[in-house]
Amino acid sequence: MKMERQMSGLTAEQLSELGETLERRRQELATEIQARLAEASSERVASDAVASTAGGDEASLEGARDIDIAVAKRDTVELQQVEASQRRIAEGRYGSCIECGEQIGIERLKAFPTAPRCALCQAEFESRGVRGIKGTW
Template sequence: MTKRITRKDEAELKRTLQLLHGRLLDDLTELEEDAVGSADHPVDTKSNEGTLEAAQEAELEMLEEDERLLHEVVAALRRLEAGTYGACEDCDEPIGRERLHELPYARRCVACETTFEHAPPLADEEPA
C-alpha cells in the first residue's frame, strides 16, 4: 500500500521545491548571460571555432535541461497550491512519500511512470 504524504512531508517537499526553484533560476540566469556574452563577442579565429561550438552546445543542453526541470518544479509548486500535490496525474492514486522525497516534482506513480516511459516515443523525441 502506497503511503500518502503527511502535512509535514508536504511542508518539507515544498521547501525542497522552492530551494530547487531558486537554484534553477540562478543557474538559468547565469547560463543565459553566458550565451548572450558569447554572442556579443564572436570569435573570429578559425582555430577556436570547434571548441567554442562544443562549449556552446553543452551550455545550451544544460539550459534546456534546467528549463525542463524548472517547468516541472513550477508545476509541482502549483499542485501544492491547488492541493492536488502527491496524487498521480494518470490514476489519481497517491504517488507515495518515498518517491516524492526522491523526486519532489514527480507527476506520476511508479506504475504509471513506467507505462508512460514505455509508451511509443513522442514526435519531438529524437531516436537514441
C-alpha cells in the first residue's frame, strides 16, 4: 500500500493519528480545567464559610484554591497549544516548523504533538530565553 505524504512530510495515517491524539488531549484538558475551576469555586465558598465562623482552616482552603487555579492556568496554556496545533492541521501547516519551515520529525511530534518548531529551532528559541505560547513544546 502506497503511503502518500502530505505537504508537511507526514503520511495521512500519521497525520490522522496525531490529530486523534491532539483531540483526546483537548477533551481531557477541557474536562480538567472545568473540574479545577469548579473545585476552586467550591473551595472559595468553603473558605468564606470558615472565615465567617472564625474557624481555623481558611488558609489551607485558600492554598488549595490557589493550586487549583494555577493548575487550571497551566492546563489552559496547554489547551491553547493543542488548539493551535489543530488549526495548523486544518490549514495544512502541521508538522512544519514555524521558524524555518522545515519538517518536524515524526518522533518529535509523537513525543510532543504540539511542537511548533523543529528541535534545532526550539533549542535556539530556548537559548534566547523567550517564553510564551509559541515557546513551549
